[in-house]
Amino acid sequence: MQSTTVLISGAGVGGLALAYWLAGHGFQVTVVERAPALRPGGQAVDVRGPALEVAERMGVLEQLRGLATDMRGMSLVDASGQELYRSTEGTLSGGDFAAPDVEILRDDLCDLLYRTAADRTEYLFDDSVTALAQDGQRVQVTFERAAPRTFDLVVGADGLHSHTRRLAFGPEAACITHLGSYLSVFTAPNYLGLDRWQVWHQLGTAGGAFMTARDNTEIRVFAGFETPEPIDYDHRDIEAQKKLVHDHLADVGWEFPRALRYLWDAADFHFDSMSQIHLDQWWRGRVVLLGDAGYCGSPLSGQGTSMAMVGAYVLAGELKAARGDHRTAFPAYQDALRGYVAGNQQLALTNRSRVQAQTGTGQGGAVAEVEFPDLSQVVNSLVLKDY
Numbered sequence: 001m002q003s004t005t006v007l008i009s010g011a012g013v014g015g016l017a018l019a020y021w022l023a024g025h026g027f028q029v030t031v032v033e034r035a036p037a038l039r040p041g042g043q044a045v046d047v048r049g050p051a052l053e054v055a056e057r058m059g060v061l062e063q064l065r066g067l068a069t070d071m072r073g074m075s076l077v078d079a080s081g082q083e084l085y086r087s088t089e090g091t092l093s094g095g096d097f098a099a100p101d102v103e104i105l106r107d108d109l110c111d112l113l114y115r116t117a118a119d120r121t122e123y124l125f126d127d128s129v130t131a132l133a134q135d136g137q138r139v140q141v142t143f144e145r146a147a148p149r150t151f152d153l154v155v156g157a158d159g160l161h162s163h164t165r166r167l168a169f170g171p172e173a174a175c176i177t178h179l180g181s182y183l184s185v186f187t188a189p190n191y192l193g194l195d196r197w198q199v200w201h202q203l204g205t206a207g208g209a210f211m212t213a214r215d216n217t218e219i220r221v222f223a224g225f226e227t228p229e230p231i232d233y234d235h236r237d238i239e240a241q242k243k244l245v246h247d248h249l250a251d252v253g254w255e256f257p258r259a260l261r262y263l264w265d266a267a268d269f270h271f272d273s274m275s276q277i278h279l280d281q282w283w284r285g286r287v288v289l290l291g292d293a294g295y296c297g298s299p300l301s302g303q304g305t306s307m308a309m310v311g312a313y314v315l316a317g318e319l320k321a322a323r324g325d326h327r328t329a330f331p332a333y334q335d336a337l338r339g340y341v342a343g344n345q346q347l348a349l350t351n352r353s354r355v356q357a358q359t360g361t362g363q364g365g366a367v368a369e370v371e372f373p374d375l376s377q378v379v380n381s382l383v384l385k386d387y
């Protein structure tokens with residue numbers, strides 16, 4: 001019997017993990033990625049709860065732990081650099097060191113996941129889907145570069161601004177919720193000589209953190225600002241986005257003005273809104289969404305990566321259980337994850353208030369004692385099935 005063919009749009013965390021699981025279950029997998037190679041950059045992301053179990057079942061948990069950011073702690077400083085708070089018990093980005101969670105740079109995680117199934121997956125880099133047409137039997141796909149092809153199923157794992165979602169579900173405006181801020185991440189040399197350390201600084205509605213990476217040779221600058229209304233900007237115009245970040249962060253003090261000099265040449269610059277995606281149904285016919293494309297929680301949830309890894313495991317498992325019948329598998333996938341996703345999306349809203357209070361943007365601009373909350377209930381609210 002011919003195996004079911006699946007096109008995955010997006011070689012991010014979700015798409016790469018799904019390729020591993022589907023290939024292992026005997027599906028024929030093609031991944032199309034808009035970037036010319038795996039996308040570099042990104043701050044640290046967290047792998048928690050059932051996502052650690054997924055990593056273990058993929059046989060990469062040990063490697064994942066070996067690639068962990070391994071921070072010693074964090075401090076919070078004022079505009080002149082005066083330390084207001086310090087902790088060696090955890091960081092604002094990764095949480096409590098006592099938790100079993102793994103904090104890892106996004107590019108290291110993508111590289112690790114890619115290697116798990118690269119030999120069993122067809123990759124089309126530097127390409128993108130331009131049209132999808134479903135005829136009840138299959139999906140006809142047109143690409144920017146590759147010749148048109150048909151697939152049995154298509155998975156949109158192409159992130160918050162998913163192009164697949166736009167093609168199969170309609171405009172983004174109908175499902176996106178702006179959480180009131182923007183985040184950018186870029187790499188700079190570790191000119192401050194920080195040692196496995198994170199420094200946070202916030203002035204009013206703008207600020208962020210410096211975090212060491214790659215054996216202290218570099219820092220990932222995490223620069224954010226709040227805007228009550230979404231900004232209208234061109235998602236493809238990187239220079240304009242860099243200017244936006246520059247204009248919002250130039251006056252926040254501490255080391256930001258100096259770090260922003262590295263912004264212009266940063267090849268791994270990432271900029272996006274803190275937003276969530278809410279859809280009543282995660283599939284349309286033979287097209288289904290995974291990770292940020294279907295149920296983004298925003299970086300404020302700290303759970304986007306775990307949701308994408310768990311989502312990949314469950315989607316592939318349900319497709320295996322239903323022998324490729326999407327009419328059974330897609331609703332089962334959503335049913336299995338719905339509560340877990342809702343809890344994690346809610347976590348973003350809780351975290352937003354907590355971070356504002358703890359970095360000095362809360363009421364009265366006071367700096368509260370940094371508490372690393374117990375996330376375990378939400379984070380572990382899903383028990384993985386065996387497929």
Ligand SMILES: Cc1cc2nc3c(=O)[nH]c(=O)nc-3n(C[C@H](O)[C@H](O)[C@H](O)COP(=O)(O)OP(=O)(O)OC[C@H]3O[C@@H](n4cnc5c(N)ncnc54)[C@H](O)[C@@H]3O)c2cc1C
Nearest residue numbers: 010012013014034042043128158159163291292299304308
């Ligand atoms: C460059 C980058 C940096 C990030 N940095 C952070 C961070 O610092 N902190 C944080 O919490 N989260 C960050 N995120 C988001 C985080 O990676 C996700 O929330 C999480 O890992 C879930 O991943 P995902 O696979 O659903 O989506 P993503 O990780 O966003 O991956 C989506 C993939 O789809 C690709 N893609 C997009 N459009 C198309 C298209 N039209 N055709 C084909 N491919 C397409 C993208 O290039 C990307 O490789 C970042 C995402 C990206 C892309």
